[in-house]
Amino acid sequence: MDAHLLLFGIDVIAIVTVATVGTNFLVSQPDNTNARLWAFICFNTVCYLLFSRYIHAYLIPEPYQIDLGMFVVLARFVMNLTPGLFMVLACTLFLDGRKLPQWLLVLFVLQVLLEEPLPLLLSIEVAQGDLLFETFPAALQILFAGVALLWAVDNWRADLVEERRRLRFIFLVVAGLYIIASVLFGRVLVAMEVVSPLSSYVVLSAGCALLGLASVFSMFQGDTRFFTQPGRRQSPQVNVEEDHLIGHDLEAIRCAFEEERVYREGGLTVSQLAAKLTIPEYRLRKRIHQELGYQNFNALLHHYRVREAAQHLQSVERRNVPILTIALSVGYQSVNPFNRAFRKLKGMSPSEFRTKSLAVDGH
Numbered sequence: 001m002d003a004h005l006l007l008f009g010i011d012v013i014a015i016v017t018v019a020t021v022g023t024n025f026l027v028s029q030p031d032n033t034n035a036r037l038w039a040f041i042c043f044n045t046v047c048y049l050l051f052s053r054y055i056h057a058y059l060i061p062e063p064y065q066i067d068l069g070m071f072v073v074l075a076r077f078v079m080n081l082t083p084g085l086f087m088v089l090a091c092t093l094f095l096d097g098r099k100l101p102q103w104l105l106v107l108f109v110l111q112v113l114l115e116e117p118l119p120l121l122l123s124i125e126v127a128q129g130d131l132l133f134e135t136f137p138a139a140l141q142i143l144f145a146g147v148a149l150l151w152a153v154d155n156w157r158a159d160l161v162e163e164r165r166r167l168r169f170i171f172l173v174v175a176g177l178y179i180i181a182s183v184l185f186g187r188v189l190v191a192m193e194v195v196s197p198l199s200s201y202v203v204l205s206a207g208c209a210l211l212g213l214a215s216v217f218s219m220f221q222g223d224t225r226f227f228t229q230p231g232r233r234q235s236p237q238v239n240v241e242e243d244h245l246i247g248h249d250l251e252a253i254r255c256a257f258e259e260e261r262v263y264r265e266g267g268l269t270v271s272q273l274a275a276k277l278t279i280p281e282y283r284l285r286k287r288i289h290q291e292l293g294y295q296n297f298n299a300l301l302h303h304y305r306v307r308e309a310a311q312h313l314q315s316v317e318r319r320n321v322p323i324l325t326i327a328l329s330v331g332y333q334s335v336n337p338f339n340r341a342f343r344k345l346k347g348m349s350p351s352e353f354r355t356k357s358l359a360v361d362g363h
Contacts, residue, residue, distance in 0.1 A: 017212030048079035077116040083141035084108040090148035111140040138187040149176040158297040160289035263304040264331045270297040302341040305330040313354040
């Protein structure tokens, strides 16, 4: 078989499968922000595949070439948004309401400006390997994909949403590593002449086709809503025996937190709690997520720890106790995580909370 025909077929498979996945997200969940992000990333990937075949035209026989014409600038601009959008998606999926750090947003905007708008406005012909308009944006893209991977693996064990825990590894880690590889092979290593343009193109195209096929397979295997909006699910209808078991588990959890105050143990994990309660870990995760409404085990710990800390901060008798001492007493191992959790739940720092609480009491 003609090698170029085989490569053309690989590109077609990649484009069709990726476009199918993106269309499915838009059609099945048109009002979901994460679904739109997924669809945009899929569209960007299609642009990347078309652009790659276009810029490698000098290595490809004429029957297999693609002429993007006036759309070449748009395709190049759109495809270079992918790592940043991937980072934004990881933030919305895994950070449970936390916002994208502003410094990363600024770097994303800077990367976007350096890719196309600034060179066009300044009428600069960007050469391969250019430090400002090629190497630096490529480094930012690797940073964005790396941050997304960090968020995907962070608090993996504490994640109580089973589907999202699988997503962290099966999809985002693989896709994130592919994005990093595409930047390294397509922008960095080629410019440094470490790999040839054609070999880079073949490897990345084949990798994208495999990811596309795997995504289509996953799409037809079951519900893909957990790819876009993991959250609390309604508990299914249960029989009397199961209902009794749920009640037993919830009572054990309540007793552990309300009476035994297990949250005071620094570094407590869901597996350690499961061992203490003699409840299978998978079942404990399910109870905390479906019945108590927590997506992350650390969120449950923060709730109880901050609640007790707030009681201490309101106490006149403990007004001279250092905040660090209070943080350590409720289970935190340092003051910074305590401050962040307290501010998130109470809307102010522990010191501000103490000052306002004691002022209301006339002390």
